[in-house]
Amino acid sequence: MTDLGHVWLVGSGPGDPGWITDIGGKILRDADVVVFDRLAPKELLTFVPDSAIVIDAGKSPNQQKLSQDEIHETLISYGRLGKKVVRLKGGDPYVFGRGGEEAKILAEAGIPCTVVPGITSAIAGLSAAGIPVTYRGVAVSFSVVTGHEDPTKPSEQANWRKLATATDTLVVLMGVDRIDLIAEQLIAGGRDPQSPSALVQQAATSDQRVVTAPLSEIAQAAADHAIRSPALFVIGDVVNLRSELNPSRLAPLAGKRVLVTRSRQQASIFVESLRAEGAFPIVLPTIETERRVDDQQLSATVENLLAGKYEWIAFSSAVAVRAFFELLIEQNIDVRQLGDIQIGAVGKATSEELRSYMLFPDIVPENSTGEDLAHAILTRCVGSEKSILLPRAENADPALFNVLNEKGMHVDELTLYLSVPPAIPSDEMLKVIRSGGLDIATFTSSSTVKNLVRILGDDRKCLDDVLIACIGPTTASTARDLGLEPDIVAKEHSINGLLQALRIYHWSNSTV
Ligand code: SAH
Numbered sequence: 001m002t003d004l005g006h007v008w009l010v011g012s013g014p015g016d017p018g019w020i021t022d023i024g025g026k027i028l029r030d031a032d033v034v035v036f037d038r039l040a041p042k043e044l045l046t047f048v049p050d051s052a053i054v055i056d057a058g059k060s061p062n063q064q065k066l067s068q069d070e071i072h073e074t075l076i077s078y079g080r081l082g083k084k085v086v087r088l089k090g091g092d093p094y095v096f097g098r099g100g101e102e103a104k105i106l107a108e109a110g111i112p113c114t115v116v117p118g119i120t121s122a123i124a125g126l127s128a129a130g131i132p133v134t135y136r137g138v139a140v141s142f143s144v145v146t147g148h149e150d151p152t153k154p155s156e157q158a159n160w161r162k163l164a165t166a167t168d169t170l171v172v173l174m175g176v177d178r179i180d181l182i183a184e185q186l187i188a189g190g191r192d193p194q195s196p197s198a199l200v201q202q203a204a205t206s207d208q209r210v211v212t213a214p215l216s217e218i219a220q221a222a223a224d225h226a227i228r229s230p231a232l233f234v235i236g237d238v239v240n241l242r243s244e245l246n247p248s249r250l251a252p253l254a255g256k257r258v259l260v261t262r263s264r265q266q267a268s269i270f271v272e273s274l275r276a277e278g279a280f281p282i283v284l285p286t287i288e289t290e291r292r293v294d295d296q297q298l299s300a301t302v303e304n305l306l307a308g309k310y311e312w313i314a315f316s317s318a319v320a321v322r323a324f325f326e327l328l329i330e331q332n333i334d335v336r337q338l339g340d341i342q343i344g345a346v347g348k349a350t351s352e353e354l355r356s357y358m359l360f361p362d363i364v365p366e367n368s369t370g371e372d373l374a375h376a377i378l379t380r381c382v383g384s385e386k387s388i389l390l391p392r393a394e395n396a397d398p399a400l401f402n403v404l405n406e407k408g409m410h411v412d413e414l415t416l417y418l419s420v421p422p423a424i425p426s427d428e429m430l431k432v433i434r435s436g437g438l439d440i441a442t443f444t445s446s447s448t449v450k451n452l453v454r455i456l457g458d459d460r461k462c463l464d465d466v467l468i469a470c471i472g473p474t475t476a477s478t479a480r481d482l483g484l485e486p487d488i489v490a491k492e493h494s495i496n497g498l499l500q501a502l503r504i505y506h507w508s509n510s511t512v
Pocket of ligand 1: 097
């Protein structure tokens with residue numbers, strides 16, 4: 001018997017992927033099928049399990065990829081197959097998103113359905129542009145209306161004219177194509193032609209654009225600036241507050257487009273911190289590792305390390321060295337606290353990486369294999385039971401561990417990461433960099449600099465006007481060697497240190 005299926009109509013929020021609700025994100029991570037529309041942020045698809053079926057309903061005004069009937073059929077048929085189906089919709093599902101119709105059709109078809117609200121662009125899209133929808137003494141009411149209907153129809157004309165003076169703030173969705181007619185009808189209905197008004201295109205995304213003008217001039221301004229859908233059209237005195245409440249005046253990193261070059265998984269803390277500052281992180285992973293640290297294992301290892309339990313530590317890759325020392329930095333452990341621990345490195349790259357941390361390995365075997373490293377270490381440990389720490393990848397070659405273990409050494413492993421094939425950046429992502437769409441590029445290790453330079457090839461000059469921020473001097477010197485002059489080098493060599501350096505730089509350089 002098939003499971004009882006379920007469809008969730010999930011609101012994604014207007015643009016920033018961090019603005020989906022907690023429960024919406026959880027449901028997305030557990031989905032079998034995802035049917036998403038044009039306005040839902042594409043980054044949210046990274047939440048979806050690899051095994052899930054992803055369908056682009058692509059509801060752009062001109063290229064309707066799936067008709068509304070086809071969307072209904074898709075939801076019903078996967079629901080009947082017992083699947084967990086997510087219908088991901090821009091903003092809130094019940095604000096002009098045809099979510100009501102979809103829920104009704106599912107109810108009629110006998111498919112369980114849950115609506116998970118999202119924050120609507122009608123309110124949050126404005127705040128992303130620095131326009132509060134209400135403000136004491138300025139606006140005590142607001143209305144949200146669709147501009148999709150034809151304002152030249154007599155019944156619609158009447159509606160616009162009534163709305164013209166009925167509310168303080170008026171927010172029009174789907175109205176850019178008819179903005180001239182809408183503005184005309186509002187003025188005809190008694191709205192002051194000098195009313196402040198604004199258009200916010202692609203609100204809460206890194207491509208957000210805002211145009212302001214008095215109501216009587218807004219249609220011309222929209223044409224001059226080639227404003228396109230999706231855009232919000234807002235009329236009301238609250239628009240004037242933008243001069244003080246524009247997010248970029250309120251916080252140093254707001255609106256900044258920040259390139260993050262670490263591997264996707266390692267980047268997550270940094271990305272979340274940037275989003276929390278109102279910045280737009282653009283993740284272009286240049287290293288192919290996924291962090292895999294078990295908190296219990298880590299705290300046990302740190303305790304052992306600081307208690308001087310280990311006589312040896314053996315590194316089987318340069319990435320392990322880097323990951324290990326990044327962890328030490330996070331744990332506020334000074335390298336001197338490792339004491340006189342002996343260090344083994346599998347080969348040249350690993351030992352060079354250690355040297356960049358001012359550590360000179362005691363043993364580097366002639367052949368760069370885990371087995372050879374194990375034998376080399378064993379020659380130094382005859383006759384005594386020694387403890388050794390192996391910081392490693394989850395999918396590392398087990399030879400090093402096996403040989404040491406068989407010979408009676410006490411081996412503790414510290415899993416740091418999982419190696420995965422290098423991610424190939426999408427053209428869409430590279431386009432952002434090439435088109436000069438970046439404000440800041442961040443580098444958290446030498447390899448991120450080297451790999452980005454390699455990926456960009458001749459296009460490297462597109463970084464000329466971009467602020468270069470490095471986690472520390474090693475990374476900075478690699479950047480300098482490769483022709484990228486660092487503007488910021490974090491004093492504290494950690495992700496938080498880098499974030500603070502960026503914040504201070506932009507706050508002290510701001511005109512506020
Ligand atoms: N359910 C959505 C609205 C769907 S109607 C919500 O609650 O936000 C589609 C219209 O919403 C677009 O034509 C545009 O007017 C507006 N819209 C949605 N997302 C937007 C965004 N990020 N920026 C500007 N307008 C947006």
